[in-house]
Amino acid sequence: MTRIKAFVTLTLLGGLAVVLPIAIFILLFQWLFGQISELVAPATEWMQAHTDFKDNFARLIVLALILGLCFVIGLLVKTSVGRWMHRHLDHWLGRLAPGYSTIKDVVLQFIGGAGSEGVLSGPVARARIHGADNPLSVTAIVTSQHPNGDFTVYVPTAPVPTSGFVYHLPPECVEILPHVTVEAAMKSIVSCGSGSGALLQAPASVDS
Numbered sequence: 001m002t003r004i005k006a007f008v009t010l011t012l013l014g015g016l017a018v019v020l021p022i023a024i025f026i027l028l029f030q031w032l033f034g035q036i037s038e039l040v041a042p043a044t045e046w047m048q049a050h051t052d053f054k055d056n057f058a059r060l061i062v063l064a065l066i067l068g069l070c071f072v073i074g075l076l077v078k079t080s081v082g083r084w085m086h087r088h089l090d091h092w093l094g095r096l097a098p099g100y101s102t103i104k105d106v107v108l109q110f111i112g113g114a115g116s117e118g119v120l121s122g123p124v125a126r127a128r129i130h131g132a133d134n135p136l137s138v139t140a141i142v143t144s145q146h147p148n149g150d151f152t153v154y155v156p157t158a159p160v161p162t163s164g165f166v167y168h169l170p171p172e173c174v175e176i177l178p179h180v181t182v183e184a185a186m187k188s189i190v191s192c193g194s195g196s197g198a199l200l201q202a203p204a205s206v207d208s
Contacts, residue, residue, distance in 0.1 A: 036063065124180040126200065127153050132172040139185055139196070140167070142174065158192045 037044070040062045076082035094101045127140035140153035143166075151174045156164040180199055188196045 040066065122182045122185075124177045124182055124185045125151070125153060126175040126177060127151075127155065127167060127169055128173040128175075129155070129167050129169065132170075137175075139189060139200075140174070141182060141185065142176070156186070156189050158189045161186050161189045 043062045043065075073082075077086045123142050125140045125142050126137045128134055128137050130136050138155050140155045142151055143154050144152040146152070149171045150168060151171065152166065152168050153174060154164055154166055156162070177200065184199055188194065188199050
């Protein structure tokens with residue numbers, strides 16, 4: 001009886017391990033698709049009224065057109081004319097639209113661009129936010145190093161790494177982890193620390 005119970009339990013847990021990530025991914029995709037659908041609703045309604053595309057297919061067409069437009073704009077700003085237009089557009093939006101410059105700086109700092117390395121460029125570090133002598137540490141991403149040696153780090157929250165905290169720490173409180181990529185750190189944060197033991201373990205040195 002015990003073996004049957006253990007077999008059923010392990011089999012059920014194995015099935016949940018397969019089904020739950022897929023189900024959560026589908027739910028997140030549906031939520032994200034719903035949010036984007038609301039944003040593109042005017043364009044979708046216009047397309048439904050003037051073409052044969054309906055409902056979700058019309059939304060997908062609109063999203064594809066928006067992504068295509070972003071790609072074309074990206075190509076344009078690589079040219080001298082495009083850079084000139086972008087520079088002047090930024091200048092006037094910064095003067096006429098309150099908050100535009102702040103939003104632009106936040107986006108550039110997170111994804112990188114225009115000479116900014118961005119949050120996603122790392123490096124990853126282990127930060128002791130309560131002092132070098134305190135054993136508590138958190139996974140952090142170094143966003144700036146100051147002339148006096150201090151670091152500014154971003155500490156993402158789990159399981160949503162796009163929100164977090166910013167700390168300014170002395171060098172003795174920041175341990176750089178050169179063997180850990182930002183992608184691996186983010187994956188550990190999204191999974192609420194699962195696999196962080198292997199992630200934070202220093203790689204074995206190779207004797208020459």
